Structure formats: C-alpha cells, structure tokens
Amino acid sequence: MNIIEIVFYVFALIIIVSAMGVVFSHKLMYSAFSLLFTFFGVAGIYVLLNADFLAVVQIMIYVGGILVLIIFGIMLTTKVTDVESISGSTGKLIYLSSAIVSAILFLVLVYMFNTSNWNVYTTPYRETTLDMLGNALLTKYVLTFFMAAILLLVAFIGAAFIAKKGK
Amino acid sequence: MIPVGLNHFLILSAILFSLGIFGIATRKNAIMILMSIELILNSANINFVAFSKFNGFNIDGQIAALFVIILAAAEVAIALAIVLNIYQNYKHIDVDEIDNLKE
Numbered sequence: 001m002n003i004i005e006i007v008f009y010v011f012a013l014i015i016i017v018s019a020m021g022v023v024f025s026h027k028l029m030y031s032a033f034s035l036l037f038t039f040f041g042v043a044g045i046y047v048l049l050n051a052d053f054l055a056v057v058q059i060m061i062y063v064g065g066i067l068v069l070i071i072f073g074i075m076l077t078t079k080v081t082d083v084e085s086i087s088g089s090t091g092k093l094i095y096l097s098s099a100i101v102s103a104i105l106f107l108v109l110v111y112m113f114n115t116s117n118w119n120v121y122t123t124p125y126r127e128t129t130l131d132m133l134g135n136a137l138l139t140k141y142v143l144t145f146f147m148a149a150i151l152l153l154v155a156f157i158g159a160a161f162i163a164k165k166g167k
Numbered sequence: 168m169i170p171v172g173l174n175h176f177l178i179l180s181a182i183l184f185s186l187g188i189f190g191i192a193t194r195k196n197a198i199m200i201l202m203s204i205e206l207i208l209n210s211a212n213i214n215f216v217a218f219s220k221f222n223g224f225n226i227d228g229q230i231a232a233l234f235v236i237i238l239a240a241a242e243v244a245i246a247l248a249i250v251l252n253i254y255q256n257y258k259h260i261d262v263d264e265i266d267n268l269k270e
Contacts, residue, residue: 008171012179019183019206023190028198035202038183042209045176049220051229054212054236061236066205066243073198073247077254098192106185113177120173123223132226133233141230148237155241163248165255 008048015041028074032067039063053130176217183210197250197260201243208239 014037021034039062046055137145183206190203212232219228254260 005171008175012175015179016182019186022202022206023186023193028196031199031202035205038206038209042213045179045213046216049176049216050224051216051219051232054216054229054232057233057236058212061240062205062209065240069243069247070198070202070205073201073250076251077198077260095193098189101192102185102189105188106181109181109184110178113174113181118173118221120221121223122221126224129224129226129229132224133229136226136230137233144234148234152237152241155245159244159248162245163251 004048007044011041011044011048014038015045028078029071032071032074035070036063036067039067050126050129052128053133173217173221176213180210180213180217183207183213195261195263197246197253197262200262201246201250205239205243208235211235 018034018037018041022031022038025031025034039058042062043055043058046052046058187203187206187210190206191200194200194203212235215228215232215235217228219225219232222228250260253265257265
C-alpha cells in the first residue's frame, strides 16, 4: 500500500463520513459544520488528482464564501439556540422510499462505471496545471470566461436587490 | 488491493451524489436542500477533475469544474436571497408549506 492509496482512502473516508453527517444530522448547524469537512476532503482529492489551482479555489470559494453564506442564512432564518433549528424531515414513507431510490441510483451508477470502457491513459507527473489553465482560459474559453464574470456581477446585484428589506 | 485508479474516484463521487439526492428528497428545510445541492455539485466536480487527469491531462475537465464552482457561488447567493425573502413573508422556510401558487 503506497502513499497515494493511503491518502486517497483517508480523504475518501473524511468525505463520506462528513457527507453522511450533512444528510443525517438533525440540527442545521451540525450539517453546516459537516459540510466544512466535506469541502476540505474534496479539496484534498483535487490535490491528489494534480489539480492544485482548483484545490485552492475550492477552499477559497466554497469554505470562505459559500459556507459562510449558508451559515449566515441559517442564523438569519432560525433561532440557533432554540429547538427550532432542527432541519425537519418528511414522513417515514418518504424517508424509506427515497432511501431505496438513492440506493438504486448508486448501484446503477457503480454498474455503469464498472462496465464502461474508459479510454484511460496517464501521462507522467506534472508539477502544476496552472499554466495550462491560464492558457486555456484566455484563448479557447475566453468568451465563457467573460460571460462567467458578467453572470457573477448580475447575480450578486440581483441577490442584493432581492434581499433588500421593504421595497 | 487494486491500485487507486479512475474507478475509485468515480465511485466516491457516486456515493456523494446519491447522498445528495437522499438529502434533497427527505428534508423540508430550504437551507438543508441547498447544502445537499452543494454535495451534488461537488460530486460532479470530482468526476470532471478525475477524467481530466486520467485522460492525459486534458485541461478541459478542470475548466469545466472551475465554471461549476463559479455557478455554485452565484446560485447560492441568489438562493439565500430568496430564502430570506420567504422567511420575511412566512416566518418559516419549510418548503412543503409554501404552496400559495397551487390555489
């Protein structure tokens, strides 16, 4: 068992356990904190897959931005110290049937992944992918890049406008 | 034990995806549903990056993952603004009981 496998299994364990914590825990705050560990685990998987820039972006945007927004959303819409912040699940029938449906979905996905013939070929180790990312973003994907910038601007202006109190 | 290859990452993302689907289906709180959507987006991102690596460093996969992260940031900002507005009107964010459009 070499070091890559150990690192992979450690991060996979972190991701799966904390994702189950997100889905199954009864308090919203606990779910949000489990989500933190999921995001860090996914960042570790990115590092393992030689996507160094994406790992940093994952930590900066998901942990630094999205998670803080979600925690603010929880604190603004529920009373955290109260019993009110229980995340509220649906009835037993829906719980059971959606468990069955998602288990079937998982089995179908695993079956598809195992039976399809991926065209896998690996290249030798690369130090960084940052130069390739920058080249692709400013040549092949330059239009998409600008569209994403405009979309972010419009989305944030729209969000501020929607959340404005007393129109 | 099999060496860690493409399939390991794909199965990890499948686990994350089905957990996210389960969370969306069973929870009633709007913010809980948002968090499950984030799980699903992360699982898609793991797939993109894994295919990018195991196809000889095809950088297109990482670009797609980057745009997914950008869209997730925009999505969560809009969604939380809507959730705050719903909370001001209804005093709760229970998605099962917000059914004014049905009548």
